[in-house]
Amino acid sequence: MDTREDIMTKLHLTRRGVIKAGAATGAGLAMPTIFVKGAAAYTNEPKGSEVVFGFNVPQTGAYADEGADELRAYKLAVEHINGEGDGGMLNTFSSKALKGNGVLGKKVTYVTGDTQTKSDAARASARSMIEKDGAIMITGGSSSGVAIAVQSLCQEAGVIFMAALTHSNDTTGKDKKKHGFRHFFNAYMSGAALGPVLAEAYGKDRRAYHLTADYTWGYTQEASMKYFTEKEGWETVATVRTPLGAGDFSSYIAPVLNSGADVLILNHYGRDMVNSLTQAVQFGLRDKIVNGKQFEIVVPLYSRLMAQGAGDAVKGIFGSQNWNWQLQKDDAASRAFVKSFGEKYGFPPSQAAHVAYVQTILYADAVERAGSFHPCAVIEALEGYKFDGLGNGPVEYRAADHQCFKDVLVVRGNENPTSQYDLLEVYAKTPRAKVEYAPDNEFFAGGALGECNPGK
């Protein structure tokens, strides 16, 4: 309980604060804009010996485990940028601009926010990190709804947004922004990579039944999978939308067998994917022979953390991933990352950790190459940037839409996992050329990047 005196003091301080703020605003208004610009050329220009990054991840809610892994990777990236630890993928990264002394000589510090996987909470925490903590950039996200919301906030605020986990076509499609950059692949690429692999494994004469999460990501995933499987000669029997967080999917799964379909495509992620897949397997779908063929299930977007939730149910099931730690077998960069992450935390990193780490390094590197934290300069340094040595082979940040283009991994549930970390195995790598599309492709049409905005 506040005593009366406490309240008085607080009121007094607030009153003084208001007066001060008022005076400052008055002065600001009175001053010609040119001086104001000189004082702060762009939002949160770092003045001291440190610069603040803002890590906006789900620390509570359904994706908290993904968020926790992202945060581990962000901390690791900051260590490496500041010259601590073994340097991880900085040793394999094609750009040698970062010297291990921070960014442009400034030590990197960070603040974290909790998105709760809700758009409004994510915007509030991003805003707070930008306005109160002076974050020069924001990175994070674990759902496309959140990423799109935070991306547009960053555009307005004049800071860079390095998107982490977001797979909807819209993030770099109709909702793309000049200040937003995505390393993660997207629903279209998943479809393009999976289509031919599925046709080869299961044949061209297949009938697919889609269950789709009822929101932006689900729609783009469904449309992409439908397009690419039909291109291979498959027929789409039905597409059914399921409410987000339905829990029990039995009433959606039960009619599948009777529909004449012989493949079930689950456009679900997170808890929905775990539940729908587990239940589909329980219904015995995979033991059935339909139309003279073995019934199959496909999960277009996989995540190791989700695979752990589904347990045995993932065995033999195809999906796609942005990165998998088992790439370390023949990739030195992945090996370096798995080593520094594994030694620090005791288990291999997830794809969420990988994208978080890579996006932080890419931002820091772009600033170093641009020689400035000015968002317009950083955007210029990232647009069209080609790099290698960050775990995905050669990659390009396409200037037209700020989407990274690279090979896409097709993975399959491991039949004989040796631990909870190798539930998925890399089945094929689909080369970049096969998943690339024109910026005005129908799945991505509409919207515009807009202009660079230095903020205040």
Next chain:
Amino acid sequence: MDAIILQILNGLDKGSAYALIALGLTIIFGTLGVVNFAHGALFMLGAFVAVTVRRILTLSFETIDPTRKDFLGNPLKVKTTYVEHWFGPDAGQWLIDWSVPIAVIAAIPVMALVGLAMERGLVRHFYKRSHADQILVTFGLAIVIQEIIKYFFGANPIPVPAPEIFRGSFDFGVLLGFPENAIIYPYWRLVYFAFAALVIGGVFAFLQFTTFGMVVRAGMADRETVTILGIDIDRRFSIMFALAAIVAGIAGVMYAPINSPNYHMGMDYLVLSFVVVVVGGMGSLPGAVLAGFLLGILESIASMKALIDLVPGINQVIIYLVAIVILLIRPRGLMGRKGVMED
């Protein structure tokens, strides 16, 4: 036709879970007059008893196998479970395989203790307060329990498989003369339905045919008179709270193989269970069971593609629509009595 039979089967199963949770809610409301928003959390705790029992059974020790390597290239640490080590691989595997039924037995004392602790420690202090206060405090408790579970088990679902012999599904259609695969239903869900029927029957028999049950029913009807007769009705009501917790808990344990347990699953069922209680009639046990199955079946039928195409979104609102209609026609719910929650 086969599609509708299929959805009715499905609904029976969903309805079982609703009915079991609503039954506990109604017991608590009927005896103690408390609207218990933490009841979904008890269901969730039950599911995590299943997780915990499985974890205990799979506790293991590590031996280093120098011939194999782990992900960092160090010698692989091979895990062997204690139960396999003690009882031999076959018996050990059997115990792990049957972890869910074993968890049901473990859940009974655990949930009874949780129920008693909740009632004696917190809820009892709110008997004389308004329903709004009771809702707030039990809702708060639900959030606390949820966050504790998340702290220890993480936010992602944890798989709990059913025993091997119950995997796969049963072809009902063939029995009824439909072609193969027309109506299939997983064995475990049939087990769940049978289990729910057994528990519901057990609770009714307990209340109907035992002296204890008779006293409790008398207490529900007229608490004051029963107290004047020199019966310690409070103690009996505490035991009923524990019983309701056990019902919710074992419902959760058995549900774990159907829906991988996660910290939020209690909340998912809580709201629907309240609708079930209200539709069934506040304080009516048969009403809760009837409404549970009714709404479960309706929800399943509404998620048929033909219906969704006709009325988009019907699968998500059907329960509430039906609830509104029923409450308009029968304001006290299907089997509600006069005077309950009306003072």
